[in-house]
Amino acid sequence: MEQPQLVVGPLVRHVDQESASVWVEVDRAARVTVRAGDHVGERGTFAVHDHHYALVDVTGLPRGTRTAYVVEVDGTQVWPPTDPEVLGGLPDLPAPTLPTLDHDRPLRLAFGSCRTSVSHDAEGNRTHGVDALRAYALRMAGVTHAGDDDPDAGRAVDDVWPNLLLFLGDQVYADETTAEMRAFLESRRDLSEPPWTELADYQEYAELYRIAWTDPANRWLLSTVPTLMVFDDHDVRDDWNTSQSWKEQMEATSWWHDRIVAGLGSYWVHQHLGNLSPAERAEDALWRRVLDHEEALRDGSAAGELDLTDAVDALAERADADPTSYRWSFARDLGSQARLVVVDSRAARVLDPEHRSMLDDAEMSWLDAQLRGDVEHLLVGTSLPFLLAPGLHHVEAFGEALAQGAWGERAGRVGETLRQAVDLEHWAAFQDGFRAVADMVLEVATGRRGRAPRTVTFLSGDVHHSYVSEAVARDHETAERQHSRIVQAVCSPIRNPLPRRMRFATAALSYGLAGPIGHVVARSAKVPVAGLRWGMVRGPWFDNNLASLEVTDDGLRLWWARGAVVDDDHDRPRLTCVAEVPLVDEDGTGDSLRGLRRRFAAGGSLLRRGRREREG
Template sequence: MTELVLGPLLRHVDEHSACLWVETSAAGTVRVVADGHAAEARTFGVHGHHYALVCVDGLEKGRKYPYTVEVDGEQVWPPADSPYPPSVIPTLDQAKPLRLAFGSCRTSVTHDEAGNKLHGVDALRAYALRMAGVTDPAAPEDPDPGDEARWPDLVLFLGDQVYADETTQEMQDFIESRRSIDEPPWTELKDYQEYAELYRLAWTDPANRWLLSTLPSVMIFDDHDVRDDWNTSLAWKKEMEATSWWHGRITAGLASYWVYQHLGNLTPDERASDEIWKAIDAHGGDGELDLTHTLDTFAERADQHPESYRWSYAREFGDQARLVVVDSRAARVLDPERRTMLDDTELEWLDRQMRGDVDHLLVGTSLPFLLSPGLHYVEAWSEALADGGWGRRGARLGEKLRQGGDLEHWAAFQDGFQKVLAMSLEVACGKRGAAPGTVTFLSGDVHHSYVSEAYPKHPDRDGVPVSRIVQAVCSPIRNPMPRRLRFLVAVMAYGIAGPIGHVVARSAKVPELPVRWNMVKGPWFDNNLATLEVRDRGLHMWWATGVVEEGRHERPRLVEVASVDVDPR
C-alpha cells in the first residue's frame, strides 16, 4: 500500500476552501474527504519523490471540518492508533479576531532528555500538545483540555525551518550512507535527496505532524534553509560559486523549497498564474508528471536571475489585517554599485502592498527590520566601510567584518531599508489610504526575542503618524543561543553597540534616519512560539515556551514567557 511519507500539511485556507500538501511513498491519487466535501489530485514527481496538493472547495466559513486522507482508495490519515484529536480544516471567519502564531529557527533533534539538553524544548511541540489537549501521548487518559479560545488561525514560519549547513547527527548518518563526509560539502547538504530527508526529519514527530495537519501554515526561507549568510554580498556569492558543490546546493535548495514550502503559500489565483503549477494543472496523462528537469531549470534561473520569480506573497484578512511576507534573501541585489535588499521588481510589488485601509498592516520578514539602534548603525557602517567609505583597505576590512560578524540584515542594505522605511512612514501617516492601527514587522533569525517601537524624529516635517510602528521578533522556536553567549550578545547589541554604532556611522557618512526607536520589551532568549491577536485597532502578543517538569521530557508544559499590548493611538 502507498503510504504517507510526510503530511498532511494544512496550507492555504480561506473562508471557503483549503489546500492540503502530502508526500507519498509512490505515485498515486490522493483524496481528501472533509465532512461530505471531497477532492483529489494526482501526485507529481521530483527526483523520485511524489507529492500532491489537494484543494477542497465549497466549505462554510468559520467551521471545523474533520477530514481523512486516502491514497488510491486506502485511508492513510489519521493513524489508527493516534492519541491526538481528529485533524480538522478550520475555515476562516473574517468577523472573528485574527490570531496569528509566528516564529523562526527550529532544529530537528529528538524530544527526549538528550535532545532537550542539546537544543532545549521544542516550543512548537509544546504548543501542539497544548492545542491537542494531550499532555502525554502515552497516557491519553490524562488529558489537558487546552484552551481552544487561544488557538491561532494560522502559523507563520519566518525561516530556518531546516538547517542545510548545520546538520544533526541523524542527518549526518543519512549523508554518510550515500557519500563520504570527508569530501565537499562534508556534512552539509549536497542535493535534492538530502533536502528531502532533512524535511522528513523536521516534520515527522507525531505531535508536530498533528499540529501541521490541523493548523494552517505560511512560510518563508532564511539563510540556513540554504546556507549561513546566504547572499551577504557579491564577494560571498563569488566565493560560493567558485566551489565544486554550490551549484548543486542552491539548485536543490530552491527546488525543494518550492515543493515543500512555497507551493502551499499560494492562493488559488496565484497558483493559477504560477509557471510550475501550470505544468502540473495541465498534465492530462494517466501517468505521474515528472517535474525534475522543470524544477531544476527553474531553480537555476531563479538563483541567477532573481527578478524572474517572486517568493514574496500577501494575504488579506478582511478589514482586520493584511499580511505581507517579504523575501529578504533571494531578491537581493549584490552589485556594490546598486546594492539593495530588494530588486526593482520585488520593490515595486512591495510598494503596491504597503498601504492602509486595514486595521493592521503586518509585514513578515525573516530578518528583523529594526535591530537594536546601536547594532543597526554598526551594520550600516559595515556596508559603508565595505563600499569604500574608508578607502580600499577599509573596504577589505568591511567585507571581513560583515561576513565574520553576520552583519547582513536590513541595516546593512541601507538603500532597501530607507525605501521600505519611507513606505512604512507614509502608511502610518495616512498617505497610502486610511492609516492602520499598527504597522507591525514580524521577524526571527537573531536567536532572541524582543519588541521595539519607532517614532519619527521630525513629525512637523514628515507628518505625525496615526499608526504605531512596531517590530516584534520571535526566535528561536528550537535552537537556543548558548547560555555563555547570551549576556555577551545582550551587552554588545543593546549596550556597547549604541555609542560605537552612532560614532562609526557618522564617520562613514551613513545617512541619518528619519526615525528613532526604543525597546518596549526584551531581549529574552528562550525557545518560543509567539502569538498575535487583533484586538480592535490594537494588538495583544504573547510568547510561550515549553517547560519540562519532573523529568517528563515527552510532555512539556506550555508556559507564557512575555506579553505585550500595543494599544491604538
C-alpha cells in the same frame, strides 16, 4: 501490492473562508483524495527527483469552521493513521481538521523561526532546549493543560486556536546538520569530501524536510493548523547572499551550484507552493503544468504521473541567476482587520557594490504596491528584523559603508571580512533598501496610502533572541501626522538556543556597547540618517519560544511562550508564558504615539526604559 504509505504530511497550507489546501508526500505515484464531510478534493501526484507529491484543494467548506478530514492514497486511508506508533505513543489526539477563516472574527496568528530537529528526551532538551512548537502542539491537542502563567488560562481551546502559523525562516538547517541527518548523508557519500556534512542535492533536502515535519506531536499540529512559510539563510547556507564577494566565493566551489538548485527547488515544492492561493498557483507557469496534466488525465489524452524534475531544477537555476525571474514573496488579505505581507529578504537581494539593496527593483515595486492602509493592522513578515537594536543597526550600516570603500580599498577588505564573520547582513546593512521601506511605512502610518492602520507591525526571527521595539518618525512634523504605531516583534528561536555565554555577549554587544559605538562610527562613515527612530519596548529574552498575536478591540495582544519540563516528563513539556506585550493604550493609539514622541524629544528613549526594566 503493499499498502501505500504517507511519507510526509499532511500539512494544511493555504486556507480562506471557504477552501483549504492539503500538501502531502507519498511513497508512489498515486491519486490522493482528501475527504472533509461532504466535501472532497482529489489530485494525482507529481514527481520531483523520484519523490511523489500532491497539493489538494478542498472547496465549499463552511466559513469559520473546522471540519474533520481524512487523506486517502489510491483509496486507502493514510491519515489519521491507524497505527498508533506513527504518533509516537501519544494518547488519542483530536481528529485533524480543515479550518476556514471568518474575517469577522478576531485574527489569531502564531509565529517564530529557527528550529532544529533533535530528540525530545533529556539529552535533546539539554543540548537544544525544549521544542516550543511541541509544547504548543501538546497544549492545542489537550494533552497538556495551561498553567497559571499561560496567557490563555481559563479560556476554552476553541477560543485560543490559531488561524495561521507563520514560519519565518530556518525551518530546516542545510548547513548545520544533526546526528540523524549526518547518518543519512554518510549512507550516501563520503563526508570527508565537499560539501562534507552539509547538504548536496535534492534527495538530501527531501530527507531533511521529512525529519523536520514528522515528529509526532508537531506532525499532528501541521495537519490541523494552516501554515505560511518563508526561507532564511540556513534553509540554504549561513549568510546566504550577504554580499557579492560571498556569492563569488560560493560559486567558485565545486558543490554550490547543485546546492542552490536543490535548495530553491525543494523550497518551491515543500514550502512555497502552499503559500499561494489556488488562483495564484494557477498563474504559476510550473504549477500550470500540473493542472494541465490533471485535465489531460481526465480526458484520456495523458497517462501516468507528471515528472517535474527537470522543470523544477530549471526554475531554481533561473531564480538564482536572475532573482527577478521568480517571486517568493506573497501577501494575504485577512478581511478588514489585517493584511499580511511576507517579504523575501534573501533571494531578491541586489549585491552589486554600486547598488546594494535588500530587494531588487521589481521586488521593491511589488512591496510598494502591497504596503497600504485601509486595514486595522498591516503585518509585514520578514525573516530578518527590519528594526534591530538601534546601536547594532548603526554598526551594520557602518559595516556596509566600510566594506563599500568609505575609508578606502584596504579598509573595504577588512569591512567585507567583518561583514561575513559577524553576520552584518540585516536590513541595516542594506541602507538604500532600508530607507526606501522606512519611507513607505511612514506614508502608510501618516495616511498617505489610505486610512492609516492602527499598527504597522513587522514580524521577524533569525537573531536567536526575541524583543519588541517601537518607532516614530524622526522628523517632528511627520511624527505629528503619524497615526499608526510602528512595531517590530521578533520571535527566535523555536528550538535552537544560543549557548549561555553567547547570550551574554549578544546582549552586551547589541544592547550595550553597540549603542554609543554604533552612532559614532555611522556618523564617521557619513551613513544617511533614516526617517525613523526607535527604541526597545521589551526584551531581549533568549528562550526557545513561539509567539502569538491576537487582534483585540483596542489594538494587538502579543505574547511569547516556551516549553517547560514538569516532573521530569521531557516528552510532554507544558506551555508557559515568557512575556506578554499588549499593544494597546487606554487613551487610544494617538495618545500612545504622543507619549512615545515626548519620550524621544526628552531624550528618555524606550531603549533606556527597557534597560531599567531588565536591571529591575
